[in-house]
Amino acid sequence: MSCAEISIVLPAYNAGAFLRSTLASVRRQSFRDWQLLVVDDGSTDDTAAIVREIQAEDPRIEVLSVANGGVSRARNLGIGHSRAPLIAFLDADDLWASDCLAVHREHLRQDPDLGVSFGLVELLTPGGVPTGKICRAPRAPLSAAQLLAENLTITTSNWVVRRRLFEEIGGFDPDLRHCEDLEWLLRLRCRSSWRIQAVPRVTTFYRSSEGGLSSQLPRMEEGWLRMADHVRSYAPDLIAREGALAHAIQLRYLALRATRLGLPLPLAWGYLRRAVRRDGRLLVRQPRPTLGAVMTLLRRTLTGVFHRRGPAAPGRSSGRR
Incomplete structure (x- = not known):
């Protein structure tokens, strides 16, 4: 050929x-x-x-x-x-x-x-x-x-x-x-x-x-951290300067992925809290996607609360006549 x-x-x-x-x-x-x-x-x-x-x-x-x-x-x-x-x-x-x-x-x-x-x-x-x-x-x-x-x-x-x-x-x-x-x-x-x-x-x-490696959140984080260690060997300044923020962005992604997969909400909130704690610059340098992640998890949380409580009983009202 x-x-x-x-x-x-x-x-x-x-x-x-x-x-x-x-x-x-x-x-x-x-x-x-x-x-x-x-x-x-x-x-x-x-x-x-x-x-x-x-x-x-x-x-x-x-x-x-x-x-x-x-x-x-x-x-x-x-x-x-x-x-x-x-x-x-x-x-x-x-x-x-x-x-x-x-x-x-x-x-x-x-x-x-x-x-x-x-x-x-x-x-x-x-x-x-x-x-x-x-x-x-x-x-x-x-x-x-x-x-x-x-x-x-x-x-x-x-x-x-x-x-x-x-x-x-x-x-x-x-x-x-x-x-x-x-x-x-x-x-x-x-x-x-x-x-x-x-x-x-x-x-x-x-x-x-939604199956395989991509849905196994701990392995995804572990894989990213191992990749970052490889990069540190030839770009140590990049990891020192941007590594913590990049890790925070990865954790925010995992929070959203946990939500899309329908995994327990405490798991998703845990990833998001870890993201903010990992590097506070996440709120300053990426405010819109971070706030978007918070709102996504809040909506899912409130939806879950509503479903657990169920509809109000007929004929009942909290208001005065």
């Missing part, structure tokens, strides 16, 4: 339920000069069989089957087998808009100092139905402080990256089981002058899930 202009790396583990629709979104791309590398990470379902079936129709698709080693190793293997000057990533349950590759290719072509192009993300239900909820992103290039606090790119499915960046700073850290994508972005931002910037249009559709 001749060298394509964009290599797509798609790690897949037991992804048979969603893989056909994901591969279809790749094949619908208006930009056609791509190579797709599906890294089957030790799946025990029909993942590899689905890829080979579609590969028979489209020789641009290749499958690499390996023993299970985690998403970072799978992505790194795909990068190593890729041949194109640009690399895009796609998770096995996400989807792309039909112009995704074309938009990011043009964004990178216009700006030689841009290292990572990403777009806006629309959330899907677990069943793949669009929700209309769009994750916004700043127009300006992302700073290291912004990345430490929040992954504003949302998902690696939203990235198109210059291949040379991996040659300069290395691949994803296989020792991290959570926030490995965020650590890579921080390493890039701290160790190079490459920019990370969004295009102001939806290019990726992200399938939300």
Whole structure:
């Protein structure tokens, strides 16, 4: 196969339920000069069989089957087998808009100092139905402080990256089981002058899930703290200056996630109290999202109180006649 202009790396583990629709979104791309590398990470379902079936129709698709080693190793293997000057990533349950590759290719072509192009993300239900909820992103290039606090790119499915960046700073850290994508972005931002910037249009559709690692709140916090320790090794000043505030923002996020998952309210309030105690700058530098979190938890609390009390008995009134 001749060298394509964009290599797509798609790690897949037991992804048979969603893989056909994901591969279809790749094949619908208006930009056609791509190579797709599906890294089957030790799946025990029909993942590899689905890829080979579609590969028979489209020789641009290749499958690499390996023993299970985690998403970072799978992505790194795909990068190593890729041949194109640009690399895009796609998770096995996400989807792309039909112009995704074309938009990011043009964004990178216009700006030689841009290292990572990403777009806006629309959330899907677990069943793949669009929700209309769009994750916004700043127009300006992302700073290291912004990345430490929040992954504003949302998902690696939203990235198109210059291949040379991996040659300069290395691949994803296989020792991290959570926030490995965020650590890579921080390493890039701290160790190079490459920019990370969004295009102001939806290019990726992200399938939300309330199961698995993302709903295990203590592990999410532990994973973020471990990522921050990795970053401290090459950006100690960043962690000293922004680490506490970034941790507070993570705790606020966990409070809101606990609420969305319908977990006990004391758990959500506990995360929010810890956020404010972790760094009081949260109230000064981010007053609107912090107040929004408080109001969300208050509404949920008051709704719970009302439901416990039930409706007032008929014929009773607290007012005077």
